[in-house]
Amino acid sequence: MSKAVDKQSLSISLEKLACQRDERLLFTGLSAEIQAGDVLQIIGPNGAGKTTLLRCLVSLAEPSAGHIRFCGQRLSKQLFEFRRQLLYLGHLPGIKSALTPAENLRWYAGLEGDGDNLDQRVELALKEVGLYGYEDQSCFNLSAGQQRRVALARLYLSQAKIWILDEPLTAIDKAGVAKLEQRFAEHSEAGGIVILTTHQDLKLESLKRLDLQDYLPTAEHMFGGVE
Amino acid sequence: MNKPAQDPLAVAEMAERRSGNAFMATLRRDLKLAIRHRGELANPLIFFLLVITMVPLGVSPSPKTLAVLAPGMLWVVALLATLLSLDGLFRSDFDDGTLEQLLLSPQSSYINVLAKVIVHWLTTGLPLTLVAPLLGVMMSLPEAGYIPLMLSLLLGTGSLSLIGAIGAALTVSLRKGGLLLSLIVMPLYVPVLIFGASGVRAAIEGFAYNTQLAVLGSFLALAIIAAPLAIAGALKMSVNN
Numbered sequence: 241m242s243k244a245v246d247k248q249s250l251s252i253s254l255e256k257l258a259c260q261r262d263e264r265l266l267f268t269g270l271s272a273e274i275q276a277g278d279v280l281q282i283i284g285p286n287g288a289g290k291t292t293l294l295r296c297l298v299s300l301a302e303p304s305a306g307h308i309r310f311c312g313q314r315l316s317k318q319l320f321e322f323r324r325q326l327l328y329l330g331h332l333p334g335i336k337s338a339l340t341p342a343e344n345l346r347w348y349a350g351l352e353g354d355g356d357n358l359d360q361r362v363e364l365a366l367k368e369v370g371l372y373g374y375e376d377q378s379c380f381n382l383s384a385g386q387q388r389r390v391a392l393a394r395l396y397l398s399q400a401k402i403w404i405l406d407e408p409l410t411a412i413d414k415a416g417v418a419k420l421e422q423r424f425a426e427h428s429e430a431g432g433i434v435i436l437t438t439h440q441d442l443k444l445e446s447l448k449r450l451d452l453q454d455y456l457p458t459a460e461h462m463f464g465g466v467e
Numbered sequence: 468m469n470k471p472a473q474d475p476l477a478v479a480e481m482a483e484r485r486s487g488n489a490f491m492a493t494l495r496r497d498l499k500l501a502i503r504h505r506g507e508l509a510n511p512l513i514f515f516l517l518v519i520t521m522v523p524l525g526v527s528p529s530p531k532t533l534a535v536l537a538p539g540m541l542w543v544v545a546l547l548a549t550l551l552s553l554d555g556l557f558r559s560d561f562d563d564g565t566l567e568q569l570l571l572s573p574q575s576s577y578i579n580v581l582a583k584v585i586v587h588w589l590t591t592g593l594p595l596t597l598v599a600p601l602l603g604v605m606m607s608l609p610e611a612g613y614i615p616l617m618l619s620l621l622l623g624t625g626s627l628s629l630i631g632a633i634g635a636a637l638t639v640s641l642r643k644g645g646l647l648l649s650l651i652v653m654p655l656y657v658p659v660l661i662f663g664a665s666g667v668r669a670a671i672e673g674f675a676y677n678t679q680l681a682v683l684g685s686f687l688a689l690a691i692i693a694a695p696l697a698i699a700g701a702l703k704m705s706v707n708n
Binding site: 298301302323324328331333334339346348353 | 484486488489491492493495496499500503504559562564567568569570572573574579707
């Protein structure tokens with residue numbers, strides 16, 4: 241922690257990233273610079289490698305080539321700082337169905353090491369995603385959209401600056417999507433980073449797009465072997 | 468974090484509190500889950516009870532024969548009961564995505580993993596230890612054997628949970644990892660079994676059994692230090708693919 245990462249200058253840079261899945265090369269030569277305040281939508285057809293890219297970004301998977309830098313340094317050297325700032329919503333909801341929404345959220349806050357007036361904050365977060373009144377129901381009684389909302393309530397609870405969200409809008413109704421867009425805008429104005437995948441069109445002014453189709457491996461990559 | 472001139476002691480204290488919060492959060496969550504899945508909770512206990520009640524019926528009801536078998540039998544079945552419960556240790560977390568969230572926590576995985584294993588022990592090892600004297604009666608365990616049996620199980624089941632969790636973590640991403648899990652874990656269980664059962668036998672024969680307890684204690688100490696690291700590493704690998 242000697243050189244503490246300055247919140248104002250959060251940045252993630254991808255350098256010539258290549259990822260493969262089950263021996264199949266998904267994309268290569270992906271370079272991008274993500275700065276504080278960015279909302280980045282990763283687009284591509286099914287199977288293009290969106291989820292794989294996000295998993296590489298949060299270090300749950302290793303890229304097959306290239307580097308990821310966090311605030312100028314290798315991600316692997318800054319893992320602790322990075323994780324303190326990270327909120328990752330994966331492809332799986334990460335919600336325990338035998339627990340209530342409030343209990344799920346309290347665990348997440350605990351994982352961040354957070355324990356200050358939790359009850360109140362959990363209640364507020366659930367209110368924001370429209371689950372007020374459901375906090376004491378088991379999650380398996382909730383609909384798919386409502387379960388997704390439990391996971392999304394973390395966006396109102398966490399203090400993390402970097403949000404990496406894999407398909408956060410699936411099963412969410414129109415009003416919910418509008419509300420989330422607003423939340424993304426607020427977050428980016430506050431100097432946070434949002435990286436997400438979705439097939440829906442977002443109506444955000446500051447939105448940047450990254451199309452994985454632009455980085456498809458060429459025949460040379462396919463047959464010349466991956467370095 | 469923005470104030471460079473922070474007291475290092477205060478920073479350390481803060482970090483400690485955060486780790487403590489994470490530990491308690493995971494402990495509390497897993498205990499709640501265990502209580503809500505009461506059926507699964509009873510499985511190892513029922514297995515233990517069933518097998519031990521079968522022994523007098525199947526082998527011989529004579530107290531003399533049973534007394535010879537008792538220490539080893541009780542220990543072997545307690546070990547198998549633990550083994551049975553291992554497969555589910557990380558399975559549901561893996562399936563619903565909370566496992567990857569746990570690994571992405573800024574708090575060290577060591578602490579979170581340890582909390583999970585402690586809950587596993589509280590829900591299998593501890594109950595097994597507590598019913599063991601009752602089953603000892605059924606097995607005509609001589610009087611001198613009860614306290615050593617409980618003490619050795621108390622220490623031994625802790626090691627069993629920790630060692631077993633390594634196997635569970637390695638096989639969690641495999642759909643049918645049950646057999647592999649047993650193969651990985653069994654050889655590591657052998658020393659615990661040998662010292663546990665021989666402690667009880669020594670006590671029955673009127674010898675001192677503190678050597679065996681000391682060895683079991685050192686197994687446990689070693690496992691507490693090293694196993695969570697191995698478990699966390701294995702989980703990272705399992706989540707990676």
